[in-house]
Amino acid sequence: MIHEFKKVWKPYTIGLVWLLGLLWPLLGIHPDGTLSFGKTFTVWFYIAVSASFCLLLYVMNKSGRLDVVSRPFTGFREAIKQASGKLPVWIWILILLLFALCYPQFTNRYAQDVATNVLIYICLGLGLNVVVGLAGMLDLGYIAFYGVGAYTYALMNLHFGMSFWVCLPIAALLAMTAGCIIGYPTLRMRGDYLAIVTLGFGEIVRILLNNWMALTNGPNGLLGIKAPSLLIPVFDGGFSFEVFYLKKLQYLYYVALALALITVIAVRNLNFSRIGRAWEAIREDETAAELMGVNTFLLKLLAYAMGAIFAGLAGAFFAARMRFVSPESFTFLESAMVLSMVVLGGMGSIPGIILGAAALIVLPEVFREFESYRMLAFGMAMVVMMLFRPEGLIPAKRVGGRSEEKGG
Amino acid sequence: MDYFIQQLINGITLGGLYALIALGYTMVYGVIQLINFAHGELFAAGGYVGVILLSYFAGLGYMETYPILCLAAAFALTMGYCAFLAMAVEKVAYKPLRRQSRLAALLSALGVSIFLSNGLMLTQGVYDKAYPSELFQGGIDIGMITIGYLQMMIVGMTIFLLVGLNILVFKTKIGMAMRATAQDKIMSSLVSISSNRIISLTFAIGAGLAAAAGIMVGLYYGSVRYDMGFLPGIKAFAAAVLGGIGNITGAMLGGLIIGMVEIFGAGYISGQYKDVFAFIILISVLYFKPTGIMGENIDDTRV
Numbered sequence: 285m286i287h288e289f290k291k292v293w294k295p296y297t298i299g300l301v302w303l304l305g306l307l308w309p310l311l312g313i314h315p316d317g318t319l320s321f322g323k324t325f326t327v328w329f330y331i332a333v334s335a336s337f338c339l340l341l342y343v344m345n346k347s348g349r350l351d352v353v354s355r356p357f358t359g360f361r362e363a364i365k366q367a368s369g370k371l372p373v374w375i376w377i378l379i380l381l382l383f384a385l386c387y388p389q390f391t392n393r394y395a396q397d398v399a400t401n402v403l404i405y406i407c408l409g410l411g412l413n414v415v416v417g418l419a420g421m422l423d424l425g426y427i428a429f430y431g432v433g434a435y436t437y438a439l440m441n442l443h444f445g446m447s448f449w450v451c452l453p454i455a456a457l458l459a460m461t462a463g464c465i466i467g468y469p470t471l472r473m474r475g476d477y478l479a480i481v482t483l484g485f486g487e488i489v490r491i492l493l494n495n496w497m498a499l500t501n502g503p504n505g506l507l508g509i510k511a512p513s514l515l516i517p518v519f520d521g522g523f524s525f526e527v528f529y530l531k532k533l534q535y536l537y538y539v540a541l542a543l544a545l546i547t548v549i550a551v552r553n554l555n556f557s558r559i560g561r562a563w564e565a566i567r568e569d570e571t572a573a574e575l576m577g578v579n580t581f582l583l584k585l586l587a588y589a590m591g592a593i594f595a596g597l598a599g600a601f602f603a604a605r606m607r608f609v610s611p612e613s614f615t616f617l618e619s620a621m622v623l624s625m626v627v628l629g630g631m632g633s634i635p636g637i638i639l640g641a642a643a644l645i646v647l648p649e650v651f652r653e654f655e656s657y658r659m660l661a662f663g664m665a666m667v668v669m670m671l672f673r674p675e676g677l678i679p680a681k682r683v684g685g686r687s688e689e690k691g692g
Numbered sequence: 693m694d695y696f697i698q699q700l701i702n703g704i705t706l707g708g709l710y711a712l713i714a715l716g717y718t719m720v721y722g723v724i725q726l727i728n729f730a731h732g733e734l735f736a737a738g739g740y741v742g743v744i745l746l747s748y749f750a751g752l753g754y755m756e757t758y759p760i761l762c763l764a765a766a767f768a769l770t771m772g773y774c775a776f777l778a779m780a781v782e783k784v785a786y787k788p789l790r791r792q793s794r795l796a797a798l799l800s801a802l803g804v805s806i807f808l809s810n811g812l813m814l815t816q817g818v819y820d821k822a823y824p825s826e827l828f829q830g831g832i833d834i835g836m837i838t839i840g841y842l843q844m845m846i847v848g849m850t851i852f853l854l855v856g857l858n859i860l861v862f863k864t865k866i867g868m869a870m871r872a873t874a875q876d877k878i879m880s881s882l883v884s885i886s887s888n889r890i891i892s893l894t895f896a897i898g899a900g901l902a903a904a905a906g907i908m909v910g911l912y913y914g915s916v917r918y919d920m921g922f923l924p925g926i927k928a929f930a931a932a933v934l935g936g937i938g939n940i941t942g943a944m945l946g947g948l949i950i951g952m953v954e955i956f957g958a959g960y961i962s963g964q965y966k967d968v969f970a971f972i973i974l975i976s977v978l979y980f981k982p983t984g985i986m987g988e989n990i991d992d993t994r995v
Contacts, residue, residue: 299780299783299784302776302780303780305776306773306776306777306780307815309741309744309745309773310740310741310744310812310815310816311815313744313745313748314748314751315744315747315748315750315751316751317748317749317750317751317752317753318751416795422795422798469975469979472979472982473978473982476721476725476727476933476937477933477937477978477982477983477984479727480727480926480929480930480933480974481974481975481978483926483929484926484930484970484971484974484975485971485975487926487967487968487971488968488971488972491965491967491968492968495964495965616922616926617806620802620806623799623802624799624802624803627795627796627799628799631795656813656814657810657814659806659810660806660807660810660811660814662803662806663802663803663804663805663806663807663808663810664803664807665803666799666800666802666803666806667784667785667800667803667804667807669803670785670789670792670796670797670799670800670803671785671788671789671800674789674792674793674796
């Protein structure tokens with residue numbers, strides 16, 4: 285243990301001193317021309333204590349002192365793994381599905397709200413997964429399609445009174461068109477050029493939504509969007525249909541669940557189809573894929589369009605659920621959020637992304653008491669996650685390493 | 693015509709600031725092929741440390757007696773602070789990921805960006821922080837055109853920093869080592885250039901330039917906010933890409949173009965959409981020349 289500690293104490297101490305140096309100017313210099321040290325030291329002391337605790341755990345783990353505690357855990361995990369291996373996968377899926385179906389029966393409004401959020405983000409994450417995880421194109425403006433979908437339903441509903449179910453395909457179609465418009469000029473670019481252009485498009489869409497007062501009502505947003513409705517046959521005194529609005533959270537949850545299921549099935553089928561394999565070929569080596577007869581231009585455009593469709597669907601649902609849309613919901617931070625779900629969960633892996641979406645939505649809700657520290661912790665968690673498990677929570681099975689990355 | 697020249701002057705001022713920020717992106721990208729998303733936050737941190745120091749000097753009463761000295765001290769200290777901040781960020785969040793996929797490093801950078809902007813918010817508050825405004829009031833009137841002293845200071849400082857950077861990169865041994873590391877890390881380490889030290893240095897220089905830009909933006913607009921790093925950050929990144937990412941001269945040119953486009957777009961077309969013009973120019977330039985104005989052909993294997 286001492287040996288392990290010797291290896292790390294030096295960078296650790298330098299890091300803490302460095303932190304103190306960086307913290308003090310922000311906390312200790314006051315505009316009235318005075319300097320203070322008390323507050324800085326308190327804050328620094330808390331950080332230092334918790335960091336030391338983490339260091340101690342790390343060192344103990346490295347030197348094997350934690351085996352007493354961790355061995356039963358490992359054994360437990362192995363046992364679960366073995367037990368779960370005995371049942372076929374479809375039974376697990378069935379259990380999960382049953383749980384998802386029963387979920388609103390034994391939870392309150394708040395939990396349902398969070399769950400609906402998770403389902404929306406599963407749609408978004410899986411859609412982005414098509415672009416980033418399968419086709420390997422880094423898209424930083426993905427949330428723009430979500431915005432297009434949301435505003436499509438909002439405007440169609442407000443101006444023409446069209447119902448949610450009619451607007452859903454229209455929203456998907458418009459988002460797809462937007463995807464093609466954005467995709468077409470960017471297809472010639474690669475790598476980081478693509479990243480900044482998609483980021484630029486995302487910002488353009490947000491600024492348009494913000495400034496086009498006549499159409500979108502600017503930063504005030506659009507109010508009074510109707511919830512999804514069902515036509516229910518009524519039999520009293522003849523036969524007629526009654527419009528029934530799915531305003532209750534419980535019903536909305538089921539709509540979201542249906543959307544998420546459709547997305548999961550669609551992305552899974554795409555992934556294991558000829559198209560999915562072609563996308564993966566493009567991701568691994570575009571030139572080689574083209575040489576093997578993959579129509580890279582068309583398939584990359586298709587990846588964009590497919591990704592946009594799922595975002596459009598999720599967007600339309602978002603508008604129907606909130607019954608209010610404003611450009612605030614479609615900022616770059618949201619794009620970053622969806623991207624981190626994809627990468628944290630494991631690129632190209634559907635269960636991984638579902639888990640990633642759930643983790644990134646639920647964890648901040650759990651720590652709601654620490655409201656102001658939430659995003660700070662989120663940023664830190666992202667870095668820590670990348671440092672210790674960069675391949676994601678549940679890595680995809682079919683992803684091969686690139687030769688370039690292995691070489692470093 | 694007067695209006696045009698006035699806009700031109702404003703455009704040069706803003707373009708110079710974008711160029712300073714863009715250099716940090718382009719230099720880091722040139723050395724380790726990483727989009728340093730936290731760079732915009734380093735710029736914001738520069739603005740904040742600048743306002744803290746300047747108000748401290750004002751509180752001591754030195755601002756009236758030695759304004760130039762105070763400003764110089766604030767610049768030097770802030771640039772140093774941000775350089776140390778950037779080196780810490782590099783050591784903690786990027787260095788362990790150098791062998792991982794580039795997306796992992798990118799996400800780590802996003803995380804750092806969120807962390808830093810929220811850290812600024814927690815320590816400095818959510819509201820705008822006003823710069824001491826007595827500095828560089830007034831200006832020279834030539835006919836209908838006004839050139840503020842502040843603008844002259846900003847342009848002068850920008851030119852000074854850009855020339856200094858050019859000398860550093862193209863005329864000194866350190867610059868040679870940086871260029872060598874950017875070209876081939878393995879080869880340069882074989883001729884005993886410590887690539888870790890060069891990467892740290894690159895981050896430090898880039899952050900120092902961004903910090904200077906942060907103070908000048910604070911002085912120019914009168915206040916700073918914790919989230920002010922985001923938009924200038926992505927516009928400066930756009931400038932770096934426009935000029936051809938990895939190319940220092942390209943970044944300067946790109947920054948100038950983006951600044952000009954923004955000012956002229958706001959002046960002649962629409963002020964509301966000023967943020968859009970920069971991206972439209974970027975997209976149309978990249979459509980016809982996908983590697984930027986001065987960029988070389990990028991490697992096919994890069995994701």
